[in-house]
Amino acid sequence: MMNQVAALIFDVDGTLAETEEAHRYAFNRAFSEAGLNWTWNQETYRKLLKVSGGKERILAFAPDASPELVAGLHNRKNQIYTKMVDSGQVSFRPGVESLISSARAQGLKLAVATTATRANVETLLGARKAFFHTIACAEDVRRKKPDPEVYALVLKRLDLPADKCLVLEDSVNGVTAATTIGLKVVVTPSLYTKGQDFSAAAAVLKDLSGITLAKLIELKG
Missing domain, CATH: 3.40.50.1000 (HAD superfamily/HAD-like)
Structure with a gap:
């Protein structure tokens, strides 16, 4: 066999x-740091996960977001996520x-x-x-x-x-x-x-x- x-x-x-709870936390941190009043709770994130890709999820949530904003949020989210992994949280x-x-x-x-x-x-x-x-x-x-x-x-x-x-x-x-x-x-x-x-x-x-x-x-x- x-x-x-x-x-x-x-x-x-x-x-x-x-990993997804860590990603969700990192997204929310990135939104907060950018001065946005966006918060993805578990129910919202479950729906967004039907879309593959972090940038794509941001656009699914906020279709009018500029490419620069999306890229900046996604980059910051990844930085936060990386620190979480490095610290043993995942x-x-x-x-x-x-x-x-x-x-x-x-x-x-x-x-x-x-x-x-x-x-x-x-x-x-x-x-x-x-x-x-x-x-x-x-x-x-x-x-x-x-x-x-x-x-x-x-x-x-x-x-x-x-x-x-x-x-x-x-x-x-x-x-x-x-x-x-x-x-x-x-x-x-x-x-x-x-x-x-x-x-x-x-x-x-x-x-x-x-x-x-x-x-x-x-x-x-």
């Missing part, structure tokens, strides 16, 4: 780590570290397919960045999830067919992006994606704690 999978492809926000979800170690020991390639910014991804990964064969981020694609572009790019860089890879995701946008090009997906819903329609996924798990690599690959079917 193990030889049927040659690579694991991870989403980042909500999948590798429960950690990997249960079972993720163990799964990465097992995959490396078995000789599987590891990849990231996200439409988060490269700076945020590299901040979260830290030294673990070296474990990944390729990391595809927002800067690498024109269209964000649910468009499959980022997954197509990762497959090209891995030089592997879709049936030799398994994707770890947390959102319906991610599942749609991956399954559109034939990738199988195991979902671990996050705080903001619980209750979404994951019927296209191969399996849905609470998290990865206690899940061996062999079991995960078995779920791929």
Whole structure:
């Protein structure tokens, strides 16, 4: 069974780590510092997460915002988020570290397919960045999830067919992006994606704690 999978492809926000509350806090701090009376509560942010990309969410919330304002807010948000990660306020979800170690020991390639910014991804990964064969981020694609572009790019860089890879995701946008090009997906819903329609996924798990690599690959079917 193990030889049927040659690579694991991870989403980042909500999948590798429960990052979205940190992002929401950072957005609100950036808004406040800019003198804006915008506040994204959990309900508002849950709706905005249907839009992929931080700049895109700002525009979805405030369509008339200038490009300069959007870029400035997003840049400041990322600075605040980076400090939160560096101070240990964001950690990997249960079972993720163990799964990465097992995959490396078995000789599987590891990849990231996200439409988060490269700076945020590299901040979260830290030294673990070296474990990944390729990391595809927002800067690498024109269209964000649910468009499959980022997954197509990762497959090209891995030089592997879709049936030799398994994707770890947390959102319906991610599942749609991956399954559109034939990738199988195991979902671990996050705080903001619980209750979404994951019927296209191969399996849905609470998290990865206690899940061996062999079991995960078995779920791929």
